Amino acid sequence: xxxxxxxxxxxxxxxxxxxxxxxxxxxxxxxxxxxxxxxxxxxxxxxxxxxxxxxxxxxxxxxxxxxxxxxxxxxxxxxxxxxxxxxxxxxxxxxxxxxxxxxxxxxxxxxxxxxxxxxxxxxxxxxxxxxxxxxxxxxxxxxxxxxxxxxxxxxxxxxxxxxxxxxxxxxxxxxxxxxxxxxxxxxxxxxxxxxxxxxxxxxxxxxxxxxxxxxxxxxxxxxxxxxxxxxxxxxxxxxxxxxxxxxxxxxxxxxxxxxxxxxxxxxxxxxxxxxxxxxxxxxxxxxxxxxxxxxxxx
Amino acid sequence: xxxxxxxxxxxxxxxxxxxxxxxxxxxxxxxxxxxxxxxxxxxxxxxxxxxxxxxxxxxxxxxxxxxxxxxxxxxxxxxxxxxxxxxxxxxxxxxxxxxxxxxxxxxxxxxxxxxxxxxxxxxxxxxxxxxxxxxxxxxxxxxxxxxxxxxxxxxxxxxxxxxxxxxxxxxxxxxxxxxxxxxxxxxxxxxxxxxxxxxxxxxxxxxxxxxxxxxxxxxxxxxxxxxxxxxxxxxxxxxx
Numbered sequence: 001x002x003x004x005x006x007x008x009x010x011x012x013x014x015x016x017x018x019x020x021x022x023x024x025x026x027x028x029x030x031x032x033x034x035x036x037x038x039x040x041x042x043x044x045x046x047x048x049x050x051x052x053x054x055x056x057x058x059x060x061x062x063x064x065x066x067x068x069x070x071x072x073x074x075x076x077x078x079x080x081x082x083x084x085x086x087x088x089x090x091x092x093x094x095x096x097x098x099x100x101x102x103x104x105x106x107x108x109x110x111x112x113x114x115x116x117x118x119x120x121x122x123x124x125x126x127x128x129x130x131x132x133x134x135x136x137x138x139x140x141x142x143x144x145x146x147x148x149x150x151x152x153x154x155x156x157x158x159x160x161x162x163x164x165x166x167x168x169x170x171x172x173x174x175x176x177x178x179x180x181x182x183x184x185x186x187x188x189x190x191x192x193x194x195x196x197x198x199x200x201x202x203x204x205x206x207x208x209x210x211x212x213x214x215x216x217x218x219x220x221x222x223x224x225x226x227x228x229x230x231x232x233x234x235x236x237x238x239x240x241x242x243x244x245x246x247x248x249x250x251x252x253x254x255x256x257x258x259x260x261x262x263x264x265x266x267x268x269x270x271x272x273x274x275x276x277x278x279x280x281x282x283x284x285x286x287x288x289x290x291x292x293x294x295x296x297x298x
Numbered sequence: 299x300x301x302x303x304x305x306x307x308x309x310x311x312x313x314x315x316x317x318x319x320x321x322x323x324x325x326x327x328x329x330x331x332x333x334x335x336x337x338x339x340x341x342x343x344x345x346x347x348x349x350x351x352x353x354x355x356x357x358x359x360x361x362x363x364x365x366x367x368x369x370x371x372x373x374x375x376x377x378x379x380x381x382x383x384x385x386x387x388x389x390x391x392x393x394x395x396x397x398x399x400x401x402x403x404x405x406x407x408x409x410x411x412x413x414x415x416x417x418x419x420x421x422x423x424x425x426x427x428x429x430x431x432x433x434x435x436x437x438x439x440x441x442x443x444x445x446x447x448x449x450x451x452x453x454x455x456x457x458x459x460x461x462x463x464x465x466x467x468x469x470x471x472x473x474x475x476x477x478x479x480x481x482x483x484x485x486x487x488x489x490x491x492x493x494x495x496x497x498x499x500x501x502x503x504x505x506x507x508x509x510x511x512x513x514x515x516x517x518x519x520x521x522x523x524x525x526x527x528x529x530x531x532x533x534x535x536x537x538x
Contacts, residue, residue: 193357194379197372198393198435208392212383289383289419 077259082266085259099267101243105161106233106271109168114225117173118218121180125214126206131181138177146170146228147235154239164236171232172225179221183214215286222282226275234268305333306368308443308475309354315362316346316353323349325499326363331443331475336466338478338490342527346499347479351447354477369442372435372474374449378428380420380435387416390435399438406434409471410464426457430464437472444474450485462489483523487516495526502526 059079065071066078073081089095120138123130149170157163187210195205237246245264252260287293311329315322323346331337341347352358354365355373380389390406391399407413410430420428429449436444446465450458466489469476480486486493487507495503503526510519 190375190377190379191381194375194381194392196357197355198439200393204393208384208388209381212381215383287383289421291421 074256074258077262081259082262086263098244098248102233102237102245105164105236105244106168106229109165110172110229112165113169113172114176117176118180121177125181125184142174146232150235159240164239167236168229168232171228175224175228176221179217180214183217184210186217187213216290219279219283219286223279226279230268230272230275307331308333309365309367311365313363314353314360314365316349316358317361322499324353327500329501331477333442333475334473336469336476336489336491338480338486338493339496340480340483340486340493340523340527341496345496347496348447351445351477351479355445367443370439371443371445372439372441373445373447374432374436376448376451378432380428380431382420385417386412386420386431389420389431390438392435394439402438406438409468410434426453426461429453429461433465433468437468440472441474444476446476446478448479448481451481465489483520487520493523495523
């Protein structure tokens with residue numbers, strides 16, 4: 001026992017000496033020391049500031065050139081004018097009427113399309129027979145760009161609400177359908193074997209293994225559907241209408257109100273960002289177990 | 299103790315046959331494992347050991363013969379196969395009654411040294427810990443027959459030794475019949491009561507470990523087993 005303990009420290013001395021030498025080498029070598037230091041100085045905060053500085057600078061110069069008269073108001077209204085217009089529309093309540101009408105269309109269409117797509121995806125995912133019945137037909141219909149349906153939609157539904165909702169529904173149905181079916185099909189068969197071995201009932205198998213396993217794919221579908229729904233809404237609202245963000249645009253175009261047009265662009269952008277945060281929220285809640293979504297602070 | 303009453307065997311397999319196409323993977327195999335008996339199954343790759351485990355677990359079909367087991371059968375696979383979206387507790391209690399499952403899972407996690415981790419996600423576990431949860435999931439249903447399909451193969455050497463100790467202890471306490479499939483001759487000798495060698499779909503040899511090691515022939519047993527597995531441990535020089 002004793003001789004071992006007296007020889008051991010010597011053995012451990014060697015790497016200690018080595019590491020000291022190694023440290024001094026890297027300190028003296030400018031090629032290694034410098035870049036590391038520079039990155040450290042800039043840091044995350046600097047990148048964050050730069051990322052916000054660029055768009056703010058763009059808005060500043062836009063305002064500046066408008067005031068100096070280089071940008072005609074019919075071509076591009078100044079940011080301050082757009083803000084004033086927005087404020088006026090908020091005050092007389094018109095903005096909320098139009099926004100409410102648009103959101104209602106988007107939500108109703110999203111819910112109908114989501115439920116349809118999810119249900120069809122469940123059927124096709126669980127049953128080979130249902131897949132045989134549904135999948136080829138749905139894939140063929142998916143090949144049609146849904147915006148090309150517009151003329152048919154007008155003939156079928158006229159120009160009232162149902163046609164607009166139908167268009168959003170079509171935009172949402174396919175991404176949700178495909179991702180639900182694929183998600184279910186891609187659940188690890190090894191985990192399904194565990195279900196068999198532990199004697200899970202059919203219902204437990206679905207809600208403890210298959211649905212959670214398919215959830216990342218389903219949420220990818222939701223995210224994609226939010227984007228296509230937004231696109232469908234923009235096009236649907238160019239159909240004759242007397243309320244909605246689309247009405248604001250069409251009306252503003254008639255009267256060359258560039259400020260209102262820009263305002264609606266901003267509203268669409270905000271809606272897109274909100275949709276994206278909704279998707280992120282769902283991912284954080286439903287995929288907390290998933291390494292890729294864990295600790296996602298954005 | 300309770301073993302004074304002769305318990306029914308954990309499993310009795312007679313004339314078992316499983317074939318893919320015309321090729322028999324398991325061919326007229328007979329096997330009986332007693333309650334509390336630890337049996338290790340050695341064999342070269344492709345000899346049918348994994349198929350045997352899958353057939354016993356009900357994951358593969360039987361083409362002939364019979365399997366009689368009076369109780370529950372649990373399996374631990376080479377991979378832990380935990381559901382990444384379920385807490386450790388929910389993973390262990392999978393398929394059990396909600397109320398009793400929680401309590402039993404809590405106890406089982408304690409038994410494998412993971413008390414207090416009930417609500418953790420599987421992704422926060424090391425390989426050895428995950429495999430311990432898989433063990434807890436198997437033992438929590440008090441199986442009559444416990445199938446271990448190379449459960450330590452993916453672990454590092456030190457973790458594997460710790461797992462051996464744990465498994466030995468748990469099996470002694472719960473007394474299931476155990477069938478351990480392994481490639482590792484030393485693992486088989488250190489864990490099992492009886493070692494079977496499988497070849498061409500049937501059992502080619504059987505050794506009672508205690509009988510061999512009591513007479514100081516453990517290394518001879520090891521040599522025999524390696525020869526059964528066609529591992530030539532002698533170089534040409536040492537043989538001459």
